[in-house]
Amino acid sequence: MDLAIFKDRAKIKARRIFNWARNISDVRYINAPRHIKLHRFLGNNNLLSRAHRAKLVEKIATSLPAEVQKKEREHYAQLLEACPTTLAVDPQMGAARLDIQDQLAPACIADTHARIEHFIAGASMQMNAKPYLAETSSLKDYAPDNPCFQLATAPYILGAVARYIGSCPVLWNITAMYSPPPASNTNSLKGSQLWHIDREDITTLKLWLLCSEITPANGPTIILPTRYSDQVAEKLGPASSEKVRDEALFEPFRPHFLSLTGKSGDMFLTDTARCYHHGSRMQAGIERRVLMIHYTTRHSTYLVPGNKRAHDRLHAQTRQAWDTLPQSTQAVLRVYGHQTD
DSSP, rough: OHHHHHHHHHHHHHHHHHHHHHHHHHHGTTTHHHHHHHHHHHTTTTTTTTHHHEEEEEEHHHSOOOHHHHHHHHHHHHHHHHOOOOOOOTTTTTTEEOOOOOOTTHHHHHHHHHHHHHTTSSSOOOSSSSSSSSEEOOOOOOOSSSSHHHHTTOHHHHHHHHHHHTSEEEEEEEEEEEEOOOOOOOOOOOOOGEEEEEEESSSOOEEEEESSSSGGGOOOOOEEHHHHHHHEEEEEEGGTTBBBBOGGGTGGGGGGGOOBBBBOOOOOEOTTTTSSSEEOOOOOOOOEEEEEEEEEOOOOGGGGOOOHHHHHTTOOOOOHHHHOOHHHHHHHHHTOOOOOO
């Protein structure tokens, strides 16, 4: 066995034991309702297989109080009525190129370039720890009158997202993403450069807006559609939530890969929790710039009760900013704590 793979598995096993111990020792939640206990267990055990995580989410949904389930159904119906759209993502694909020329796109692209240039100049901090993929902004940096925020909350976008995930979406993040040019070509891949699925949710959608022409040399995001990702996940079993070093697993499906390439202004929706994917495999001296808007379900491990990061992000907007949002958007977000009192 490859030594790196052996070390990874040993580390994962140790983390699973630690997460289990942390979960059962959290005395604050001993007497909590069942759905909160289950949600915390899910959040503290993000290396569970995808099948196991899906079963937990189903249990959480059915454990919610009846009045909460009713309110969620009402808000979902209200959203679908308020957000008609012709855009759609095929569940068998889990990804789609959006056939639209959005009038907000030029302003969003200009905003993204400005943020990335600000970051390159050293005037802003990186929001994550990946040397090959920098998140140069986050949701709190976008006021409601910003074109990127307006795109994220546009009814025709929210409608497509909600119809795909089957519930009211939570706007978790907006970020200007920058993949800096590597000094040389390398086969040493790590992190999200490896095939993986996002394990924070069982279904999630990311909207990608290309902010320059993206070719294979720019290290675009590569998506394996859900119908084929399901086959890989079944083969991997308990390891389906881990980063996959074995490229041979994906070779039979190469003709079905969806590469997020195109011209500046092209947009895609992708379910990165159901579709295996990788990105930022740039050739030497070539960069990549994209705007990414991230929607989750209420069952995301990001939203585990007691998660300070979730509280801070969901309450990032001021009351004045909230009042500028369309009523249909307020209705979608209110039940999930986006409103600041």
